[in-house]
Amino acid sequence: MAEVDFERRLERLFAEPPNFPDSQAFVERVERRLNRGWTARRWLIGAAGLAGGVIGASQLLMSNLFQRFETAQHSAKVLGQGLSHVSSTTDMVSALSGGYGMWIAVGLAVVTLGFAVSRVIEEI
């Protein structure tokens, strides 16, 4: 019983925190490190977004997007004219195979890129 009492007393003694004269300075140091971590994270996210944007824009320019877009529009027009003779219900097919389809693909690529970036940020 006395053993248990002593152990309880020891736990109480351990639970009593000592008084440190620099306890406020310690709190400030931890807060500063917390803030520094958040600032670094914000910069990292911003930099990743900027890099992603620059890479995305350069890829679009380098892949002759506009030229392909014009070609696709022309193809879609020709295909659309052909298909309009077949059936009026093929409008959607025509749309997807032409310029609209490409824009949808670009949109999906942007969403995928956004998802990938958000996963990377989460990992960080």
Place this chain on the structure above:
Amino acid sequence: MSGVIQTSIASLHDVELSTLAATGERRAFGELVRRHGSAVRGLLRRMGAQAAEADDVAQDAFLAAFERIAEFRGEGTFAGWVKRIAARQYLRRLQRDRRLSALSADEGAEEADPAAGDADHRIDLDEALKGLSAAERLCVSMCYGAGLSHGEAADALNLPLGTVKSHVKRGLDKLRTRLAPSDGTALEGRRGNG
């Protein structure tokens, strides 16, 4: 305005503060550091860390706690949770610097001051811990300060369970003598222990 927010944060319970901190509210976490910083620093010093090292490890422990704050669900106390993180971080540092093995082999490095065993000399815990060997001090602090079981301490220290138990027992025996109140309670305690 910020003073009002600070006051309302100061009135919250630890669990509420940790919930707020989990949403990224750093002021709430700052309040937790304010409340429990000294306890964590004190524990590390009692485990044998020098003041500067104890502060470094305590800071790292609080930063780690902030990263893992969602894991704290208020089942125990916040102070206990952070103390366990801090204790494990300190042990990792000892292991990394290869100080842990030297410490385990170091039996009775500090001889107890004979005067300290005198029941008339009442001393505080920090002074009493100085009379323990480094290994005894570490084991006792981990079990009674950080709230680890003997098994958890053995795992963390990478020592056999029996070794940890004997370090704790020897440490407790020394502390019982050194922390004895002048009315002789300690002697009764020793008799009761067989």
